[in-house]
Amino acid sequence: MIRVKNLTKEFGGTDNGGGVLALSDISFEVRDNEFVTVIGPSGCGKTTLLRIIAGLIPYQHGEVSIDAHPVVGPGPERAVVFQSFALLPWTDVLGNVTFGLDVRGATKSDSQAKARDLIRLVGLEGFERRLPKELSGGMQQRVGLARALAVNPRILLMDEPFGALDEQTRRLLQEQLLQLWERERKTVVFITHSMEEAVMLGDRVMLMTPRPGQVKEMIAVPLKRPRPPDIEKSPAFVEIKEYLWENLRAMQTEQP
């Protein structure tokens, strides 16, 4: 379980303040095997929140813990999928997928076997020896996903993973991610700026407000799993999406 309590994060300030308040008094929990999507206008600190949970940046006040262990840095139970894919341009698909395993000291044969399984799972069989620049954006993010899954994390932290992709590719990857999740039921925190994506994937949607970032509301998504591709037409889906839009629009118009 991921537990965030009264989390406050300030950038660039000293001990006496003076910085920019990115997150203010955030509290929420993500249960095991739960898929939580986080949505909010740009500048609401959702990526900062994810990076804190990933252990990549420090925080000043509050608690962030995983299974009651405070987060002090990255850990083997977590893996991150990045918006910009963050693939190493100098190594092929296989080398990228084995990266996490290699860093964690797996033997070469082990990590290669594991990586090949995952490359097959994300549908990139036959592309093992291609360099990232030879792949489309969608394929690159599949590599990013395979790399994260390769270390077999219990928690998957996804930072707008499909945000840089075109609409059609995004839809395909969403469907694929849902299928994968049905199989493994990992705990997922998924940052997005797409309302459809937030509702389609999440068990709950966390709505955030900007400047400073705060949790406005946790919205349960009462849609049955596994979710079919035409779920967008169901009344419940439309209703939640409309509700999100009303809130997000209100936040945008409040801006000076």
Place this chain on the structure above:
Amino acid sequence: MNKRILRDCLPRLAVFAAAVLLWECFLTRSQNFLLPTFSHVATGLFQLIFLEPRFWEALYISNQALVLGYAASVLVGIPLGLVAARLPWMDRLLNPYFAVLLVMPVAPLIPIVIIALGLGLAARVFIVVSFALVFITINTRAGVRSIEPTLVEMAKSFGATETQIWRRIIVPGALPAIFAGLRIGLGRAITGMVMVELILVASGLGRLLLEFSGRMQSDMVFATVLAVIIEALVLLSAMQFVERRIAPWVPDTSLT
């Protein structure tokens, strides 16, 4: 391969032949005694390489300074650049010196170096280093700086140690710029090598050049310069060969 010969080599040869023809025609008509025709230079080069034992001796002597000075520049320059890029306090400390070295005209200082270090190999090596080092260092530094921060973050998210980050992200990421620095550095080192021999330490190729010009043998002067150019091109090609092996993902920026 055939395609490459057609596309690159034939036009180059054509331009070269045209230039030689122009050179030859112009000089045979102008009756200028001091400027050698191309055929004289070519004969001179032939003489130099096959009939002049002092040329090989001079080449050997000059290359001592080049090899030692360039090796020292590489061995000190690359680590210095890496460290400056990764440690902010080192960078702040060294930056002004890099700037000074970058713009400083080295040639006027040669006499002072000779006074300090004598007329031997040490002085020549020192001059070669002062010509080449800073270019290797600032290119290395720029290469490290150009690495996408998300790549380092990605490595950290998998729990990579600082050593692993260096070995797997920073060094391979900076390699293209390091090679660019090595190429510029080589050109500078050769300039330094010839210049110090011309200005004060009459040894090696510089001494040969002084002798030839003292006897008004301009064709031999040209031939010696041509020999230096040929050596530099051979070294650059060798470097390019190594670069292709070590960093095949890098787009080709070399000149040959």
